[in-house]
Amino acid sequence: MRKGMKPSMRPRKRYVAFRVYCDDRIEKEEFIRSLWGEATAFFGEERAAELNLWVMDYHPETGTGFLVCRHDRLEVVRGALGLVGRIGGRRAGIGVLGVSGTVKSLKRKFLNKVEKFKEEKGKIDFEGDAFNLVRSHGEFIDAVPERDELKARLKEQNRRFIGLTRKDIGW
Amino acid sequence: MGFLDIHTHSIRSSGTDSPLRMAAHARRLGIEIGLCDGPRGDGAGDVACHGTELRPSGSRELKRELMKRNPGFILVRAGSEALNRAAVGDKRVGALVDLGRNRTDAAISPVVARKAAETGVAVEVNLGLLASSRGFSRIRLIRGIKQTLELKRKFGFTIIAATGAQSHLDLRGWDTAAAILRALGFDDAEVDEALRDGPRAVAEGGQG
Numbered sequence: 001m002r003k004g005m006k007p008s009m010r011p012r013k014r015y016v017a018f019r020v021y022c023d024d025r026i027e028k029e030e031f032i033r034s035l036w037g038e039a040t041a042f043f044g045e046e047r048a049a050e051l052n053l054w055v056m057d058y059h060p061e062t063g064t065g066f067l068v069c070r071h072d073r074l075e076v077v078r079g080a081l082g083l084v085g086r087i088g089g090r091r092a093g094i095g096v097l098g099v100s101g102t103v104k105s106l107k108r109k110f111l112n113k114v115e116k117f118k119e120e121k122g123k124i125d126f127e128g129d130a131f132n133l134v135r136s137h138g139e140f141i142d143a144v145p146e147r148d149e150l151k152a153r154l155k156e157q158n159r160r161f162i163g164l165t166r167k168d169i170g171w
Numbered sequence: 172m173g174f175l176d177i178h179t180h181s182i183r184s185s186g187t188d189s190p191l192r193m194a195a196h197a198r199r200l201g202i203e204i205g206l207c208d209g210p211r212g213d214g215a216g217d218v219a220c221h222g223t224e225l226r227p228s229g230s231r232e233l234k235r236e237l238m239k240r241n242p243g244f245i246l247v248r249a250g251s252e253a254l255n256r257a258a259v260g261d262k263r264v265g266a267l268v269d270l271g272r273n274r275t276d277a278a279i280s281p282v283v284a285r286k287a288a289e290t291g292v293a294v295e296v297n298l299g300l301l302a303s304s305r306g307f308s309r310i311r312l313i314r315g316i317k318q319t320l321e322l323k324r325k326f327g328f329t330i331i332a333a334t335g336a337q338s339h340l341d342l343r344g345w346d347t348a349a350a351i352l353r354a355l356g357f358d359d360a361e362v363d364e365a366l367r368d369g370p371r372a373v374a375e376g377g378q379g
Contacts, residue, residue: 021340041309043354075350082347085302085340093340095200096347126189127182139195154187163188163339165195 011052012071015100017110018081020063022092023142023160028058028065030088035067039080051077056103064097064114066106074099091158124169131162139166174345175219175370177205178246178268178295178333184208184224186337194218196339204342205374207246220374222246224268230257237263244377246295250275252283259287259294265373266293266331270315271308272300277315279322287328291376293369294319298351299334299341316355323361330361331369 020026032055039048051073058065069077081094098110115138122133124143129150131143142161145151154160180186181193183206188196190206194217197204205220222244227233230253237245244265247258249272258267259279267287271277279287279294287294296316304312323330332352336342343351349362357365 041305075353078347079350079354082298082343082351083302085299091338091340093342096344140192150182150187153185157187157337159187159338159340161187162182163192163196165189165191168189168191 013052013068013101014071014074015056015066015068015103015106016074016077016081017066017097017099017106018064019095019097019114020065020087020092021095022063022087022090024090025060026063026087026090026092027060028055031055031058031065034084034087034092035080038083039076042080042083043076047076048080053077062114062116064111066103066111071101086158089158124164126164126168131164134161136166140164141166141169141171174202174343174348174366175205175374176202176333176336176342177207177220177222177244177266177331177370177374178224178297179204179206179336179342180224181206181208183211188338191217193336193339193342197342200342200344202342202344204336205244205370210240210242220244220377222265222374222377224248227254230254233257233261237261244373246373248272249279252276252280255279255283256286259283259290259292262290262292264292265377266295268295268333269297269300269335270295270319271297271312277312278318281322281326284319284322284326284328288326291329293329293331293373294323296330296332296352296355296365297335298332298343298348299336301351302341313355320356320361329369329372330365331373332365333370 052070055067084094100106117135117137120133120136124131130146134142141164145162181190203219206218207222207224209223223241224246225236226248246266246268247264248269249267258264334341352362
């Protein structure tokens, strides 16, 4: 009977938990396309091919997920994640929540306490400007401004919401 | 102590997030930030330091701007060769920033490099600009950063890395920023200086 490969002989891997920050919902395919786009554009196809990069899990409703890569190419993967500034034409950023050698510990340490977005309604005031609430997640609030100058600034920066905190509006 | 990103903006200048949102997101990434909101930034809590970013069109305007009240450290947006020389020649300036923005030169000249080494004015590598650029403009930026790094090794001025963040989406953690710098050819000591020691020196210089 054929035996499996010994654990010591298996290629070593690293699991990376990440969160996509964006004003819009980002689908898995869009995220994967952007990540591979950055990895191949910046590091080249030859180096990108060595990463053994695979997005194993992704939840568009929270923007969190985890990927696997070769343990000795973790630095390149971190670099590629850091260079993603736009996803599907929308401004975005990716934060690395943590790195682990097993999926079990990765989920336990970094992916258990992710805040979900909650829809909010109402008007608020911040430093003399009026805003319409859109959503909250944890201590963070996203709102749409009423002042035209701020609307133009958001458009220029390819964003939809002004980012505030609960403390800003006295909640 | 980790990465101090001294080139960030809140809604009080050209950004789209409140100072508290920027600071809270930075804390989640394990970094500290300095907001460059100028006089309007005074009083915003929770950030490591405050400064001012000047965006003069020429060296004469820079001199006029430097005469005004500029709280905290001073960053000057790079432009023409004359402007860059004037900026690094003035010890009130903390760093020359945004090299390569608006089609300006992405690298400093040897004359600017020598002057920066003499006066102690730092030169910034803008990671946010790198992340938002594509195609030939990114190639131009990478070439400029590599040329600036070569000049740093020759003349010994300080390079700092920052994101120029206008929202929390632009902020990057230490590991991510360090990975990008290493990919650009920085060694471990240069990464430490660019992310930690250099920015702290600029921030402390502005407080003095």
